[in-house]
Structure formats: structure tokens, C-alpha cells
Amino acid sequence: MKQILICWIGLTDVRAAKEEKQAGVGPIVQALAARAFDEIWLINDLVDKDAGLYLAWLEKQTEVPVVTRREKLTSPTNFREIYEAAVRCIETVQARHGKDVSLTYHISPGTSHMAAVWVILAKTRFPAELIESSTQAGVNTVSFPFDISAEFIPDLLKPLDRRLVELSEGLPPEAPEFAQILYKSTVMKRLITKARHVAPRSVPVLIEGESGTGKELLARAIHRASPRKGGFIAVNCGAIPSELVEAELFGHVKGAFTGAEKERRGVFEAADGGTLFLDELGDLPLSVQVKFLRALQENEIVRVGSTKPIQVDVRLIAATHKDLIAETTAGRFRSDLFYRLAVAVLKIPPLRERKGDIGFLIGRLLEQVNLESANEPGYKDKKISPDAKNFLLQHSWPGNVRELLNTLRRAAIWTTGRTITRLDAEEALIPLASAGSSGVLNQPLGDGFNLTDTISGVARHYIERALQESGGKKRKAAELIGFSNYQTLTNWMKRHGVE
Numbered sequence: 001m002k003q004i005l006i007c008w009i010g011l012t013d014v015r016a017a018k019e020e021k022q023a024g025v026g027p028i029v030q031a032l033a034a035r036a037f038d039e040i041w042l043i044n045d046l047v048d049k050d051a052g053l054y055l056a057w058l059e060k061q062t063e064v065p066v067v068t069r070r071e072k073l074t075s076p077t078n079f080r081e082i083y084e085a086a087v088r089c090i091e092t093v094q095a096r097h098g099k100d101v102s103l104t105y106h107i108s109p110g111t112s113h114m115a116a117v118w119v120i121l122a123k124t125r126f127p128a129e130l131i132e133s134s135t136q137a138g139v140n141t142v143s144f145p146f147d148i149s150a151e152f153i154p155d156l157l158k159p160l161d162r163r164l165v166e167l168s169e170g171l172p173p174e175a176p177e178f179a180q181i182l183y184k185s186t187v188m189k190r191l192i193t194k195a196r197h198v199a200p201r202s203v204p205v206l207i208e209g210e211s212g213t214g215k216e217l218l219a220r221a222i223h224r225a226s227p228r229k230g231g232f233i234a235v236n237c238g239a240i241p242s243e244l245v246e247a248e249l250f251g252h253v254k255g256a257f258t259g260a261e262k263e264r265r266g267v268f269e270a271a272d273g274g275t276l277f278l279d280e281l282g283d284l285p286l287s288v289q290v291k292f293l294r295a296l297q298e299n300e301i302v303r304v305g306s307t308k309p310i311q312v313d314v315r316l317i318a319a320t321h322k323d324l325i326a327e328t329t330a331g332r333f334r335s336d337l338f339y340r341l342a343v344a345v346l347k348i349p350p351l352r353e354r355k356g357d358i359g360f361l362i363g364r365l366l367e368q369v370n371l372e373s374a375n376e377p378g379y380k381d382k383k384i385s386p387d388a389k390n391f392l393l394q395h396s397w398p399g400n401v402r403e404l405l406n407t408l409r410r411a412a413i414w415t416t417g418r419t420i421t422r423l424d425a426e427e428a429l430i431p432l433a434s435a436g437s438s439g440v441l442n443q444p445l446g447d448g449f450n451l452t453d454t455i456s457g458v459a460r461h462y463i464e465r466a467l468q469e470s471g472g473k474k475r476k477a478a479e480l481i482g483f484s485n486y487q488t489l490t491n492w493m494k495r496h497g498v499e
């Protein structure tokens with residue numbers, strides 16, 4: 001099989017031909033020296049004088065036959081022209097040699113736009129090896145941690161294809177779509193980088209994390225950063241009665257079951273062309289999981305009561321606070337569905353494990369609370385006293401960012417002055433303790449009320465009491481609160497942030 005190198009002639013190559021020291025031999029000659037090629041095809045959009053000089057010089061540097069193609073670009077950053085010129089070149093190579101060639105695109109010579117186009121072509125219509133070179137690192141194969149679906153090419157060609165240019169330049173991409181997610185910790189930085197990589201692809205994403213860690217916020221950001229034009233539909237599987245889940249997901253025809261008076265489409269159809277966010281996927285009944293797997297694999301669904309398949313184009317993002325591997329082992333979740341979903345798994349750590357985030361979030365979320373309340377009559381922006389902040393820093397935040405945000409909202413409402421004191425923070429944090437046991441059932445709804453936080457508070461309260469009464473002995477404490485073994489207690493302690 002013939003090995004063929006294709007690339008643009010870059011300015012560094014011309015500088016090499018002019019014997020400018022810094023340019024070395026230039027990326028093209030560097031590649032020819034490092035790898036064996038049977039032929040090199042050069043696309044040339046240089047001014048004639050430079051092109052003539054370079055080609056004459058190149059002849060003296062290599063024995064490899066050189067074919068040049070003149071292409072006049074209106075600008076070296078015009079994606080469409082670059083793309084078309086590159087495609088013409090590759091098609092000519094294939095016409096001459098048949099398909100029995102092994103192509104390599106050299107992405108270093110030329111502009112970053114040219115590099116981006118090589119990446120697109122190598123990942124879509126004309127698969128090829130991508131190489132890059134530099135005087136320091138030599139010639140290397142470029143590997144990209146993503147694939148591109150060819151259907152996106154027209155979009156990718158828009159001049160605003162910032163992401164690909166940045167990737168090809170090795171710059172960390174800016175991601176305004178993720179700006180609402182506030183963080184400072186290294187674990188979160190890594191997580192967001194992974195999320196950015198996976199966002200442009202259509203693969204399913206599984207987000208794991210405790211309640212309130214920001215799973216939906218992350219899912220929305222991934223959708224915004226994807227090329228999908230359709231909407232973002234969010235559904236909480238745990239909130240739908242199990243007998244209605246199937247109809248909710250896939251829709252139903254008239255008369256499919258008692259109460260199905262009209263035909264109705266499900267969320268899969270509603271999310272066609274967009275993203276379907278399924279929260280609490282671990283709660284999906286086993287009976288529905290088979291149908292769900294089929295929808296994922298075949299991209300088609302069948303409404304309840306019908307036999308007619310309907311094509312859907314949906315990107316799935318699922319979230320769970322359950323350990324799905326454990327659910328799979330326990331037989332409550334199908335393993336084939338798990339593996340189909342677990343293509344890109346993003347684990348959001350609980351707030352208490354994100355070093356540096358709590359302090360940062362207190363500041364930023366308080367600004368957000370001040371903004372939310374700015375138009376309320378008589379509201380004055382609140383600051384937080386160092387003492388109150390220290391108090392909040394020591395809390396374990398079992399309800400994660402949601403609990404922190406709601407605590408700050410409560411503190412801002414009840415604080416009469418401008419500064420939230422430690423006492424204000426304490427009162428805002430522990431509504432359960434002051435409410436008394438019957439008060440748990442009588443809290444006003446709205447106004448920062450959150451059922452997950454409330455239940456978590458009750459769990460924490462009893463676990464701590466049991467540990468106290470058992471003198472810290474977990475086996476005994478587990479018995480006291482009716483758990484059959486201490487591992488269950490350990491899991492609950494972890495989940496609800498009991499030290």
C-alpha cells in the first residue's frame with residue numbers, strides 16, 4: 001500500500017528554505033526525514049516567488065516525489081475554501097492511485113484553520129493518520145479523544161468553529177456554555193474538562209452524583225455545548241408512578257390503557273433532535289428497561305398500544321444518585337443497558353469532597369442571592385461575616401450545592417442588617433433542630449424548602465443520635481435505627497455526610 005503525505009506549504013517551511021535559523025528544516029522536510037513516504041502532495045497558496053523558492057529548495061532536500069497543487073484562497077482562514085481545496089487534493093490522489101493508499105495529513109504547516117480541516121477530514125470522509133511536528137518534540141502522531149459525525153460537517157465549516165481551531169492549536173477551549181457551573185477545586189476542573197470533550201459528540205452520558213451536586217446543571221451545559229439544535233427535555237424517572245413510566249417515555253395511542261383518551265407523544269419524541277435528560281435513571285422499572293435499551297440502540301420507539309416504530313434522534317444524558325454498578329449486581333438494573341449508557345461517565349463529587357469549593361461558592365452564591373433579591377423592596381445586599389463563613393465551611397453539606405444555596409437564601413432573608421452573622425447562619429442551616437420533631441412535618445413550603453434536604457436532615461439527626469447512644473459502635477448504632485448490618489449504616493453516613 002502506498003504511503004502518501006498531504007499538507008499545505010506553511011510559512012515556516014518557506015522560512016526554512018530562506019535558511020532562517022529558527023525555522024530549522026521546516027515541518028515538511030522534518031516529516032519526510034522522520035517517516036517513509038512514497039509520495040508527497042503539497043497544497044500551495046503561497047505567493048509565486050515563495051512557492052518557487054520553496055519547491056526548488058525542497059527538491060534538494062528529499063528524494064520523495066513531490067506533487068504540487070496550486071490553490072488560491074481569498075484568506076488562509078476561510079474554512080470553506082480550505083476544506084474544498086483539501087477535498088479536491090485528496091480526491092485527486094485517490095483518483096490517481098485508487099483506494100489502495102494510506103494517507104497521512106501533516107497538520108503543522110499552514111494556519112490553525114487548515115489544521116482544523118485536516119482533523120475534520122481525517123475523522124470523517126477521508127480517514128488518515130494525522131501527524132504534527134516541532135523542533136522540540138520532533139514528528140508525532142496526533143491523537144484526538146473524540147470522533148466527529150459526518151452529519152455535522154456543514155456546521156463545522158462555519159467560520160465560528162472556535163472549538164476545533166482551539167483544539168488544533170492545543171489551547172484549552174473556552175466554554176461559555178459551562179459558565180454557570182461554579183467551582184475552583186481540581187476535581188471539578190478535571191470533570192468539566194471531560195464534560196467539554198464529550199459535549200460535541202452524540203454519545204450517551206451518565207452523570208453520577210448525590211442529590212444537589214449539580215447533575216442537571218451539568219447536563220444542560222453539555223447540551224448547550226453540543227451541536228444539537230433541538231430542545232433539552234428533563235424528566236425525573238423517580239417522580240413518575242411506575243405504571244405510567246412507559247407511556248411517559250414512549251407516548252401512547254388512544255385507548256392504550258384506561259384513561260388514555262387521546263393519542264399522546266412521549267418525551268423521546270419531544271426531545272427529537274435535542275437532548276433527553278433522565279434524572280434518577282436507577283428508578284426506571286426493570287420492565288421498561290428493555291424497551292429503553294432498544295430506543296437507544298435502534299433510535300426508534302414504539303408508542304404504548306401501537307406496533308409502529310417511530311424514528312427518533314435523541315442524545316441521552318442520564319443521571320443517578322444510586323450506584324448503578326451495585327444496582328446491576330443486585331439485578332435491579334440491566335447490565336446491557338448499563339454498558340450501553342456508560343460510554344461517558346461523569347462523576348460529580350459531593351461538595352464536602354471538593355477542596356476549595358465551599359468557600360468559593362459561599363461568596364459567588366451570595367452574590368447570586370443578592371442579585372435575585374435586588375428588586376425586592378427594602379432589600380440590602382448582604383455580606384457574610386468571617387465567623388459565619390467559618391461556621392458554614394465546617395458543615396458537611398449532605399444536600400450539596402442546593403443546600404448551600406438555600407441556606408444562603410434563608411440567611412439573606414432573615415438577616416436584618418447587611419452582614420450575615422454566625423447566629424444567622426446557624427439558624428438558616430438548621431431549621432430542623434428548632435422546628436422540633438412534629439415541626440418536620442409542618443414546615444412552610446416554598447421559601448427555600450427542599451424535601452431532599454429535610455429528609456437528609458432527619459436521617460443525619462437519627463444516625464448521630466444512634467452513634468452517640470452506642471458510644472460510636474457502628475454495629476450497635478445500626479441495630480438501634482433498624483438497619484440489618486453496619487455496612488448499610490456506613491453507606492447512609494456517607495450519603496448524608498455524617499463524620
Ligand SMILES: Nc1ncnc2c1ncn2[C@@H]1O[C@H](COP(=O)(O)OP(=O)(O)OP(=O)(O)O)[C@@H](O)[C@H]1O
Pocket residue numbers: 180181182183209210211212213214215216217218279321401402405452
Ligand atoms: N457548581 C455549581 N455552581 C452553581 N450552582 C450550582 C452548582 N451545582 C449546583 N448548583 C445549583 O444547585 C441546585 C441543584 O442543582 P441540580 O438540580 O443541577 O442538582 P442535581 O444533582 O440534579 O440534584 P437532584 O439529584 O436532587 O435532582 C441548582 O439550583 C443549581 O443551579
